[in-house]
Amino acid sequence: MVDAWGGWSLFQTSLQNLKKVASKHGVSISTVAVNYILGHQAVAASMIGVRLGLSEYIQDSNANFSLVLEEEDVNSVQEVSKRGKDQLRVIGDCGDEYRRA
Numbered sequence: 001m002v003d004a005w006g007g008w009s010l011f012q013t014s015l016q017n018l019k020k021v022a023s024k025h026g027v028s029i030s031t032v033a034v035n036y037i038l039g040h041q042a043v044a045a046s047m048i049g050v051r052l053g054l055s056e057y058i059q060d061s062n063a064n065f066s067l068v069l070e071e072e073d074v075n076s077v078q079e080v081s082k083r084g085k086d087q088l089r090v091i092g093d094c095g096d097e098y099r100r101a
Helices: 008-025 029-038 056-065 071-082 087-091
Strands: none
Touching: 008 029, 008 071, 029 056, 029 071
16 A cells, blocks of 8 residues: 555655644644545545554544644645555545456
């Protein structure tokens, strides 16, 4: 997935950028990523995975309800994201592999 998107170096750049935004707001990288994706018009929900018995993930996930990314934050994430390939064109959407058969 990383290679299909743009490679390890670009992925690391994306993580560094997300960390910068996360630190600014006092939240985790995953909270920024989920919040950014939920901000897209075509996205109605996000499935957040948790590990059984690790309750700190609940607080982390709940931060999505209060985090408001500023325009500067969104633009920063978009700038890095644009440098990668469009995954919908590269691998298709969820279930696309079955429709191609």
